[in-house]
Structure formats: C-alpha cells, structure tokens
Amino acid sequence: MGHQPAHEPKALSASGTATPASLEAGRLLFAAESKFSTAAGGPDSIPRPTLPEIAFAGRSNVGKSSLINALVGRTSLVRVSRTPGRTQQINFFELGGRMMLVDLPGYGFAKAPKQVVAAWNALVETYLRGRTTLQRTILLIDGRHGIKDSDRITMSMLDMSAVQYQLVLTKADKVGVKALADVLAAAGNEAARHPAAHPDIMAVSAWNGDGLPELRATLAALAQPLSEKRP
Ligand SMILES: Nc1nc2c(ncn2[C@@H]2O[C@H](COP(=O)(O)OP(=O)(O)OP(=O)(O)O)[C@@H](O)[C@H]2O)c(=O)[nH]1
Numbered sequence: 001m002g003h004q005p006a007h008e009p010k011a012l013s014a015s016g017t018a019t020p021a022s023l024e025a026g027r028l029l030f031a032a033e034s035k036f037s038t039a040a041g042g043p044d045s046i047p048r049p050t051l052p053e054i055a056f057a058g059r060s061n062v063g064k065s066s067l068i069n070a071l072v073g074r075t076s077l078v079r080v081s082r083t084p085g086r087t088q089q090i091n092f093f094e095l096g097g098r099m100m101l102v103d104l105p106g107y108g109f110a111k112a113p114k115q116v117v118a119a120w121n122a123l124v125e126t127y128l129r130g131r132t133t134l135q136r137t138i139l140l141i142d143g144r145h146g147i148k149d150s151d152r153i154t155m156s157m158l159d160m161s162a163v164q165y166q167l168v169l170t171k172a173d174k175v176g177v178k179a180l181a182d183v184l185a186a187a188g189n190e191a192a193r194h195p196a197a198h199p200d201i202m203a204v205s206a207w208n209g210d211g212l213p214e215l216r217a218t219l220a221a222l223a224q225p226l227s228e229k230r231p
C-alpha cells in the first residue's frame with residue numbers, strides 16, 4: 001500500500017477513451033474505399049439520407065477538407081481550396097458502404113457578402129434540420145486561435161439542431177504543447193456551457209497525423225456496424 005501506480009502521460013490528442021479495439025475499428029473503417037458521392041449546391045439538392053453521417057463544419061480555411069483527406073489516407077479525395085470560402089456546397093463522401101462523410105461549406109471568411117452568408121445559412125440549416133442519419137457534427141476550430149465569434153454563432157445554431165457536436169482542434173502541428181493545452185482547456189470550458197457539445201475535445205494535425213487514430217476510433221463507433229453493411 002501507499003504506492004501510487006505510475007500513470008502514462010495522456011497524449012493531448014487522445015480523448016482518453018480510445019482502446020486498442022476501438023483504434024483498430026477506426027483503422028479498419030478508414031482503410032476502406034472512399035468515394036465522392038454527391039454535392040448539394042442548394043437546399044433543394046440535398047440528397048435523401050442513407051448511411052450514418054458525420055458532418056465536418058468550421059470556419060473557412062480551418063482545414064475541413066484536409067482533415068477528411070487525411071482521415072481516409074488520400075491526398076485528393078476532397079479538393080483543398082486555395083481561395084477561402086470558394087466552396088459553397090455540401091460534399092458527400094461515402095466510406096466503405098458504412099458511413100457518409102459530409103464536408104460543409106466554411107463560414108466566417110472576411111468580407112463575405114450578405115447574400116453568401118444568407119445562402120450558407122439556408123443550405124446548412126436545411127441540412128442540419130431533421131437530418132435523421134446525422135450522428136454527429138465535428139466542429140473544427142483552429143488550434144492556433146481557439147474559438148472565435150463566428151464559431152460561437154455556429155455553436156448556438158448547432159445547440160438547436162438536436163444533434164450532438166464535438167469540437168476538434170486543427171493544425172496542432174503549428175501549436176506548441178503548452179499553447180495547445182491552453183486552447184484545449186479554454187475550449188473545454190466553453191463547450192461545457194453548450195448543451196449539445198460533446199465533452200471530449202481532440203486535437204489533430206492533417207499534416208503530421210497527430211490525433212487521427214483517436215478521431216477515427218471515435219467516428220467508427222458511429223458508423224453502420226460491419227455486420228449490417230449493405231452488399
Ligand atoms: N499546418 C497545417 N496546415 C493545415 C492543416 N490542415 C490544413 N492546413 C492548411 O490550411 C489551409 C486550408 O485547408 P482546407 O483543408 O482547404 O480548409 P477548409 O476548411 O476545407 O477550407 P474551405 O473549404 O475554404 O472552407 C490549406 O492551406 C491547408 O494546407 C494542418 O493540419 N496543419
């Protein structure tokens with residue numbers, strides 16, 4: 001007695017819940033074939049729901065498309081934009097017949113004309129409203145800057161969409177360990193005040209792969225079980 005067991009330091013990027021089995025399930029799901037399914041440029045062209053969906057939301061340039069590419073281990077499934085805010089459509093990517101990854105258009109870019117903001121709201125709110133297959137929205141936050149006012153507006157909107165969302169910090173490779181810990185803590189405090197926000201916050205890098213196994217593990221738990229996979 002009196003002897004404390006030595007604890008491994010917890011990786012910043014880990015949610016603390018990943019097990020070897022869940023990591024393997026994540027690896028397996030994201031090793032499956034991924035392909036572009038469809039794009040919706042307006043509320044009327046949103047496809048009917050089929051597979052369980054994960055939506056990726058976040059400010060323009062936060063790294064949504066890069067993260068989806070990194071998760072599936074491809075360099076160009078999703079086009080990475082050179083001009084922020086250019087993509088004003090929702091892109092759907094099917095993963096192994098078990099899940100749909102949904103790349104939402106970015107918000108919050110400088111000097112967005114009013115019509116663009118209104119179009120974004122109409123498209124994204126229509127998608128989020130009553131999307132029966134949506135399992136979770138991943139709200140990406142730039143790990144260098146933390147939560148911004150435009151993210152707060154989106155969080156309030158997501159609070160009303162009745163679907164859980166989870167904050168994931170991007171570009172962790174650009175942030176020092178201490179600064180990242182500070183941003184994680186601040187984001188955690190803020191998420192705790194939002195009813196629909198998941199308590200676990202992760203940090204990832206599409207560039208060096210940090211945090212990707214843990215995020216894949218989290219998402220795999222929300223996919224169609226292998227046993228129910230459609231032929
Ligand atoms: N350092 C670093 N840069 C990244 C990372 N992920 C993306 N970037 C860069 O950030 C920029 C924006 O990346 P995108 O993936 O296009 O961002 P997006 O959120 O899809 O942008 P929109 O489609 O305009 O909303 C690009 O220059 C990427 O190379 C990362 O993990 N680390």
Ligand SMILES: [Mg+2]
Pocket residue numbers: 064065066079080081087
């Ligand atoms: Mg993009």
